[in-house]
Amino acid sequence: MTNHPEAVDTLLIGVGNEFREDDAVGLCVAREIRRRNAGAVTVVEVSGEGSGLMEAWAGARQVIIVDAMFSGGVPGSIRRFDATAEEVPRRYFHYSTHSFGVAEAIETARKLGTLPPHLLLYGIEGKEFGTGVGLSDPVVKSVPALIAMIEEDLHAFHAV
């Protein structure tokens, strides 16, 4: 979704589906960061369909993506990937999105030469991905730490 009117320098993208329990965590984190840094950071929400994601970051120089992850790890655990420097493991991000999803979008953009100059991807391990509203306890407990990590990156980007 490109609901920012023109290209921006720093962009935070929350990925997820708010009716799939922990899959909504990327959206929740994005909304909280928007609230805490009103006006300083452009925040967009996407469903996780890969081509829409590629359009959302078009023109941005520094991009942070937050998505739920399903890698078999401990629920609530956080992974940070410097997607500019390393390939993103597709199996981690399969659960939260369509099959042309976040990891596929990043790797396709790398092949097409359309990756943003700086791209960080945060994954937070989900526990429940059934149909429903609300996050599981382990995910809720990890959200403050995830927000702190992202805000540190935004400071490093001189965005906030």
Next chain:
Amino acid sequence: MSSRTITVDQLARVEGEGSLYVRVNDGKVADVRFGIFEPPRFFEAFLRGRRFTEAPDITARICGICPVAYQMSAVQAMEQGMGVSVDGQLAALRRLLYCGEWIESHVLHMFMLHAPDFLGYEDAIALSRDRPELVANALRLKKIGNDIVAIVGGREIHPVNVKVGGFYRIPAAAELRPLLERLEWGLSWMIEAAPMLAGLPFPDFDGTYEFVALRHPSEYPMNAGRIVSSGGLDIAVREYEFHFEERHVRHSNALHGFERGTGRYKVGPLSRFNLNFDRLTPLAQKVAGDMGLRLPVTNPFRSILVRAVETVYALEEAIRIIADYVPPAQAAIEVEPVAGIGCGATEAPRGMLYHRYRVSDDGIIRDAKIVPPTAQNQPTIEEDVRQFVTKFIDLPREELTWKCEQAVRNYDPCISCATHFVRLDVENSPGGRSR
């Protein structure tokens, strides 16, 4: 007795996830189970107690790929139940919105999900390595569809501008006109790309189907029409539940759709094309002929070609609607709630999507029923896989598994909104011809 099973951990590139299990005994297919989880059940419950005006926005949340379809069926059902008819430029704008969704959904499926299958690529990433111009142009075309949805629908994902009775806000002509040049480019590129699609290696496979789609007196069906079938059915949308039913099956969370007295049936591009070829434009018909499509198309693998024809058509329709566009005087007709039942069916990219609502006189939704195309197609998907495995039983296991994945993908099953992993399990007991 020897038996055989095929197992694949997940079906890549199906929107969302589900599972497919196939068991072969003594060279014969003993069991096929395609299972998906279906969110409409959750949303049906979620809708009860909400105002009738909320239905388009709530149901748009069911799917990130086809929110417009959910909105269109929702408003049509409400308007039918309340005796309101939306026509003229408001109807044209809704059709334009639907064109946007068809373009983005079809292009995503054709080039990012389906074509890599036929070309022997693992995924679109591999395809973009070898054919970057193809992927870049496909993404450029898809973006035109997204932008139509963003301008008319208010947002690309989960559009918010559709209202019972019309729209909340109508776009100015100046907002739509810049799309014309891009649409013309998209039309040229799609026609240019068609021979490449026609040259893909299609398996020699034809299914037997009861095709079901909407049919309109003058238009290729999107927002309106009667429900017709290749078996001669011709009914009003409100008669749908007299002729079609949903059944629980143990292996799927989603209900399976059946036509009473006929059994499984098929909705989607092939059904629309076979039942409405005469409603296509001359150019779309020519592209179909040039790609070698002859009526009726019964090879489900060739659905990618029909999607190309429908993309050509949607691009032409979008150009026509924008060229003729005069903003309507009012964004919506005022709709007062009327107690009763309303039914709506429209053609989602994946096939007919049916909604039915019961609303009380205070405008509160008391009951909702949503029948998505993938639920209707489930028994046919299983039958395709059954026939396909029977015919190609001697293929090497890996190839057969891959082809089974493709056979499911032919339906572009929209279970994203729904489910997560697609597992293809083809079992084989000891002593079977395991490879």
